[in-house]
Amino acid sequence: YCRFLSFRPISFPVVSLRDWVAIESDSSNVQKRADLHRMMEMAAEKLRLMGGTVELVDIGEQELPDGTTLTLPKVVTAQFGSDPNKHTVCVYGHVDVQPAKLEDGWATDPYNLTDINGNLYGRGASDNKAPVLAWIHAVQAYQALSMDLPVNVKFVIEGMEETGSNGLDAMILAQRDTFFSDVDYIIISDCGWLSRRPALTYGTRGNCYFFAEVEGPKQDLHSGVYGGTVIEPMTDLIGILDTLISPSGKILIPGIREAVAPLSDEEWKMYQDIQFDMENYKNKIGVNQLMYNNKVDLLAHMWRYPTVTIHGIEGAFSDPGTKTVIPAKVTAKFSIRQVPNMDPAMVKKQVSDYLHSVFAKRKSPNKLKVTMVIGAKPWLADTQHPLYEAGKAAVKRVFDMEPDLIREGGTIPIARTFQDVTGKSIIMMPIGGFDDGLHSQNEKMSRYNYIEGTKYFIAYLHEVSQITKTSV
Numbered sequence: 001y002c003r004f005l006s007f008r009p010i011s012f013p014v015v016s017l018r019d020w021v022a023i024e025s026d027s028s029n030v031q032k033r034a035d036l037h038r039m040m041e042m043a044a045e046k047l048r049l050m051g052g053t054v055e056l057v058d059i060g061e062q063e064l065p066d067g068t069t070l071t072l073p074k075v076v077t078a079q080f081g082s083d084p085n086k087h088t089v090c091v092y093g094h095v096d097v098q099p100a101k102l103e104d105g106w107a108t109d110p111y112n113l114t115d116i117n118g119n120l121y122g123r124g125a126s127d128n129k130a131p132v133l134a135w136i137h138a139v140q141a142y143q144a145l146s147m148d149l150p151v152n153v154k155f156v157i158e159g160m161e162e163t164g165s166n167g168l169d170a171m172i173l174a175q176r177d178t179f180f181s182d183v184d185y186i187i188i189s190d191c192g193w194l195s196r197r198p199a200l201t202y203g204t205r206g207n208c209y210f211f212a213e214v215e216g217p218k219q220d221l222h223s224g225v226y227g228g229t230v231i232e233p234m235t236d237l238i239g240i241l242d243t244l245i246s247p248s249g250k251i252l253i254p255g256i257r258e259a260v261a262p263l264s265d266e267e268w269k270m271y272q273d274i275q276f277d278m279e280n281y282k283n284k285i286g287v288n289q290l291m292y293n294n295k296v297d298l299l300a301h302m303w304r305y306p307t308v309t310i311h312g313i314e315g316a317f318s319d320p321g322t323k324t325v326i327p328a329k330v331t332a333k334f335s336i337r338q339v340p341n342m343d344p345a346m347v348k349k350q351v352s353d354y355l356h357s358v359f360a361k362r363k364s365p366n367k368l369k370v371t372m373v374i375g376a377k378p379w380l381a382d383t384q385h386p387l388y389e390a391g392k393a394a395v396k397r398v399f400d401m402e403p404d405l406i407r408e409g410g411t412i413p414i415a416r417t418f419q420d421v422t423g424k425s426i427i428m429m430p431i432g433g434f435d436d437g438l439h440s441q442n443e444k445m446s447r448y449n450y451i452e453g454t455k456y457f458i459a460y461l462h463e464v465s466q467i468t469k470t471s472v
């Protein structure tokens with residue numbers, strides 16, 4: 001096992017990551033669905049070539065907002081080893097990505113993995129293609145050294161994580177007593193460290209994603225010819241959006257803040273003890289002021305409280321130039337991150353009722369439609385579980401330090417389903433850097449994190465094999 005610590009898988013991982021990043025597997029863009037299907041085939045092929053028992057599971061279709069349907073990308077499942085005397089871990093990851101265009105401000109082509117000063121730039125490099133490959137390479141490393149895997153390893157790789165993991169809940173439920181029946185633990189590496197120190201993640205926020213559509217005239221109108229005569233959908237929409245959150249970050253939708261579990265003294269203490277440099281954080285994101293100016297408040301609002309984000313407005317004029325149009329129909333996209341004890345079904349009602357009541361006060365003749373398109377619950381783990389002890393030991397072994405125990409502000413929709421449906425314990429083991437730029441321009445994975453992360457996964461498989469069977 002110690003041989004791995006000096007084992008450097010120099011060329012093949014980078015080549016694989018380049019191939020994977022080259023595929024524009026954007027799950028949010030229906031035009032890219034063929035690429036996404038190809039990406040799933042590629043992931044399956046990679047695992048097949050390694051001798052895994054691989055299946056591409058059909059999970060049906062998704063319904064689009066306009067009522068049409070689209071085939072969902074198949075889910076890849078794979079298995080390496082089935083020794084009943086060993087633990088079985090199931091690694092979950094995704095190979096779909098967020099949209100990216102060079103003209104968004106990328107320094108390099110987002111789909112051409114580019115190595116600059118030890119950083120590998122490309123869309124999906126950190127979220128989540130390199131971490132998935134790092135797990136695959138961990139298995140390959142055992143194979144390359146003709147060593148038995150210390151645990152049986154299964155994979156579940158999906159292609160819809162970035163848009164709410166459509167179809168995966170049903171697949172997990174359907175395979176609970178088959179594929180998942182012998183799984184002891186679930187491992188997810190789809191998040192990042194908080195600083196340069198490795199971290200183990202024990203909580204994620206959920207997410208409720210909304211479309212708010214305001215529809216007025218039957219077509220776009222000239223603002224000079226018609227401006228002043230019609231009640232404009234965009235004005236209505238901006239008016240209602242402005243009632244969601246105050247400038248100081250207070251959510252104004254009745255019932256949302258009241259549902260949140262209070263921050264315990266223990267949590268407060270944990271946040272207090274985490275090393276986190278606020279100046280560094282500000283510099284990283286390029287702002288000179290944050291919403292909160294003390295560490296505990298900032299971390300709590302990053303991980304532990306809900307937040308509203310307005311992402312964009314479909315139908316609004318956004319090209320360069322000065323088009324003078326009154327858009328006839330505009331659709332705002334906004335989301336609310338979920339924390340314990342919020343319930344997406346309740347949030348859906350609270351948001352819809354609130355926006356309709358605010359809209360009604362405007363006495364507008366336009367039509368408002370509010371739809372919730374993603375409703376993902378938050379997830380929380382028990383950090384006392386031996387999985388976390390194993391994680392600490394693997395971090396110590398490879399990075400020679402103690403990891404931070406952190407939560408994640410982002411959402412991994414399926415984490416909670418895994419926990420609720422399979423009843424298995426989950427650990428999140430990020431290898432992404434704190435400055436990887438997920439969903440943003442110039443996303444990257446550092447070579448250091450990629451290679452040391454692979455060694456860390458190798459070490460973790462060994463550490464998990466040491467957990468006594470009764471702790472499952």
Ligand SMILES: CC(C)C[C@H](N)C(=O)NCC(=O)O
Binds near residue numbers: 128204
């Ligand atoms: C940092 C997140 C947990 C990474 C994850 N892949 C993601 O982006 N999820 C969707 C989200 O909007 O949080």
